[in-house]
Amino acid sequence: MILTTTIRLITSLLALSALSTTSCQKEENAVRWEPDSSIEAKVTALLSEMTIDEKIGQMTQADRGALGNIQDIKEFHLGSLLSGGGSAPSDNTPAGWADMYDRFQSYALQTRLKIPLIYGIDAVHGHNNVRGAVIFPHNIGLGCTNNPAIVEEVERVTAKEVAGTGIDWTFAPCIAVPRDERWGRTYEGFSESPDPTKLMTAAAVKGFQGSSLGDGGSILACAKHFLGDGGTTDGRDQGNTQVDEQTMRALHLPGYIAAINAGVGSIMVSYSSWNGVKMHGSSYWITDVLKGELAFKGFVVSDWAGIDQLPGDYASDVAMAINAGIDMVMVPTKYKEFITTLRTLVNQGRVPLLRIDDAVRRILRKKFELGIFDRPLTDRTLTLSIGSPEHRAVAREAVRQSVVLLKNENKTLPLSKNISHIHVAGKSADDLGNQCGGWTISWSGNSGPITTGTTFLQALKNSVSPATKVTYSRDGTGATGAVIGIAVVGETPYAEGQGDRWDLSLSAEDVACVARLRATGIPVVTILISGRPMIIETALGISDAFIAAWLPGTEGQGVADVVLGDYNPTGKLSHSWPRTMSQIPINVGDQSYTPLFPFGYGLSYER
Ligand code: GLC
Numbered sequence: 029m030i031l032t033t034t035i036r037l038i039t040s041l042l043a044l045s046a047l048s049t050t051s052c053q054k055e056e057n058a059v060r061w062e063p064d065s066s067i068e069a070k071v072t073a074l075l076s077e078m079t080i081d082e083k084i085g086q087m088t089q090a091d092r093g094a095l096g097n098i099q100d101i102k103e104f105h106l107g108s109l110l111s112g113g114g115s116a117p118s119d120n121t122p123a124g125w126a127d128m129y130d131r132f133q134s135y136a137l138q139t140r141l142k143i144p145l146i147y148g149i150d151a152v153h154g155h156n157n158v159r160g161a162v163i164f165p166h167n168i169g170l171g172c173t174n175n176p177a178i179v180e181e182v183e184r185v186t187a188k189e190v191a192g193t194g195i196d197w198t199f200a201p202c203i204a205v206p207r208d209e210r211w212g213r214t215y216e217g218f219s220e221s222p223d224p225t226k227l228m229t230a231a232a233v234k235g236f237q238g239s240s241l242g243d244g245g246s247i248l249a250c251a252k253h254f255l256g257d258g259g260t261t262d263g264r265d266q267g268n269t270q271v272d273e274q275t276m277r278a279l280h281l282p283g284y285i286a287a288i289n290a291g292v293g294s295i296m297v298s299y300s301s302w303n304g305v306k307m308h309g310s311s312y313w314i315t316d317v318l319k320g321e322l323a324f325k326g327f328v329v330s331d332w333a334g335i336d337q338l339p340g341d342y343a344s345d346v347a348m349a350i351n352a353g354i355d356m357v358m359v360p361t362k363y364k365e366f367i368t369t370l371r372t373l374v375n376q377g378r379v380p381l382l383r384i385d386d387a388v389r390r391i392l393r394k395k396f397e398l399g400i401f402d403r404p405l406t407d408r409t410l411t412l413s414i415g416s417p418e419h420r421a422v423a424r425e426a427v428r429q430s431v432v433l434l435k436n437e438n439k440t441l442p443l444s445k446n447i448s449h450i451h452v453a454g455k456s457a458d459d460l461g462n463q464c465g466g467w468t469i470s471w472s473g474n475s476g477p478i479t480t481g482t483t484f485l486q487a488l489k490n491s492v493s494p495a496t497k498v499t500y501s502r503d504g505t506g507a508t509g510a511v512i513g514i515a516v517v518g519e520t521p522y523a524e525g526q527g528d529r530w531d532l533s534l535s536a537e538d539v540a541c542v543a544r545l546r547a548t549g550i551p552v553v554t555i556l557i558s559g560r561p562m563i564i565e566t567a568l569g570i571s572d573a574f575i576a577a578w579l580p581g582t583e584g585q586g587v588a589d590v591v592l593g594d595y596n597p598t599g600k601l602s603h604s605w606p607r608t609m610s611q612i613p614i615n616v617g618d619q620s621y622t623p624l625f626p627f628g629y630g631l632s633y634e635r
Contacts, residue, residue, distance in 0.1 A: 091360035101135040113471025126406040129194030151198040169430030169578035171218030171602030176231035183235025194406035201232035203283035208263030212527020215559030219602035226286035233290035242399035251287035253298030265525035266299035314353035327355040327390035355387035427586025432599035435574040442593025451510035458485040465579035466523035473521030481582025504544030513545030518557035600630040
């Protein structure tokens with residue numbers, strides 16, 4: 029403990045000393061601006077003093093885990109670091125993250141021009157890499173709330189928890205419009221339709237960025253992945269979106285227009301292709317449409333090693349990506365090679381200096397707007413709020429509103445809190461990791477007690493009367509004597525392409541669990557924990573009530589609130605629900621449209 033405190037103290041002193049030299053050395057530095065000069069004037073002044081190496085450094089983003097030596101931040105003038113999914117400090121606590129951020133920042137502040145780092149992370153459903161942070165419903169659940177206000181509130185809290193670790197930038201919201209649920213990233217989008225997507229996008233950007241980026245609790249948002257990531261053939265991750273331009277614009281562009289109108293500060297390019305052309309190399313979409321037609325003034329970042337997927341050797345990859353309009357490259361490991369390659373390309377005239385200056389101007393503009401030149405270190409008062417009861421209450425409300433009631437025969441639900449005996453079953457009834465899904469603590473997520481929160485089973489036990497007996501079995505046995513059975517089944521965690529599936533049927537284990545409850549002759553409530561609609565007709569047929577809870581996160585109490593009637597369900601499907609795999613892809617607006625449950629469907633309790 030003494031060692032940690034000492035390290036923390038040294039880190040802060042290092043950073044503060046760098047800061048103090050910043051203020052008194054500004055006169056010695058080439059860079060001069062009046063304190064009240066405009067951001068554009070500051071950017072212009074700074075840009076005019078930068079060497080080509082300093083400029084290219086600003087365009088370079090490395091993963092924290094790939095840093096060969098922390099001195100590289102200073103030596104290569106790195107403009108940005110990131111934590112890829114699960115790339116956490118050994119001390120994975122809010123204070124441990126803040127110490128790590130401040131230490132990295134202290135090296136950036138030792139560079140000649142003392143340009144602070146901007147640090148990015150996938151805070152896509154809360155500050156989900158950080159143990160103890162609140163984990164919110166993934167976007168598919170937020171899309172079912174049909175309530176932009178709760179989405180803005182969720183992202184506001186997320187921004188405060190991210191800022192509480194010093195980090196300035198989230199790679200969110202994902203505004204994919206998933207058109208084929210076989211895609212492993214379906215849960216990261218709000219809806220199959222652009223209409224709710226654009227509403228939730230605007231709300232999310234406002235939540236993350238606040239009324240001003242310079243507010244202490246605001247962070248830079250990043251709309252992703254541009255463009256058409258959710259429209260690939262067969263839902264293949266990083267695949268090929270084979271649609272005409274009119275369809276591409278009608279389905280996948282509205283979210284970006286909403287994001288830009290809401291002031292989004294960054295946009296991430298998609299790994300996917302449009303009719304065989306990689307988005308990372310598309311100057312038409314990135315420069316002509318995004319920066320030209322839509323007048324996007326923020327900066328464009330590549331995806332993780334996204335430029336490496338371009339055809340040709342590395343030099344042509346870099347040239348194609350930067351000339352297409354990418355401003356910052358998430359390298360994220362070979363950052364020295366990237367810097368050397370880009371410098372050579374500039375010297376050869378294959379990448380114009382004007383393009384470099386445009387990219388750096390866009391990046392610096394956001395750094396000034398964020399206020400990190402003046403306040404480069406963590407605001408530790410925000411650190412204390414991470415995982416607070418107040419933040420968890422917001423998540424609980426979001427969970428309540430995200431749940432969709434699909435079936436409720438004979439008014440099975442809501443349950444009385446005074447029932448004599450409830451038997452709970454299923455692999456996800458008491459599993460926080462399953463409740464959270466991918467992008468939680470680790471990149472893929474994991475089953476089990478991975479962080480702090482409340483499982484559905486714990487929430488149920490917390491809420492029923494002391495006289496109510498609550499029993500549990502994973503497989504549905506042991507329900508004898510129970511008045512009602514609740515099965516909590518669905519998917520185990522996955523991320524990105526790991527979740528691509530040809531078959532979305534419930535597993536045999538899950539169906540057997542529901543069937544065992546049914547066999548006892550008691551009413552059965554089934555709760556589905558999943559990142560997307562699944563093929564459920566068998567389980568649905570033997571359930572008296574059926575709830576889609578999506579990936580609710582750490583606050584399982586929100587699901588129990590619906591089951592026990594403390595919240596009358598209002599959730600409506602943001603995706604069409606297929607009967608069979610042969611119906612997929614199935615989307616609202618299709619000519620022949622016979623889903624199991626239509627887009628916008630959701631029951632409430634009849635009082
Ligand atoms: C990933 C994802 C992207 C994420 C990035 C950084 O591969 O495609 O959504 O923001 O890498 O983790």
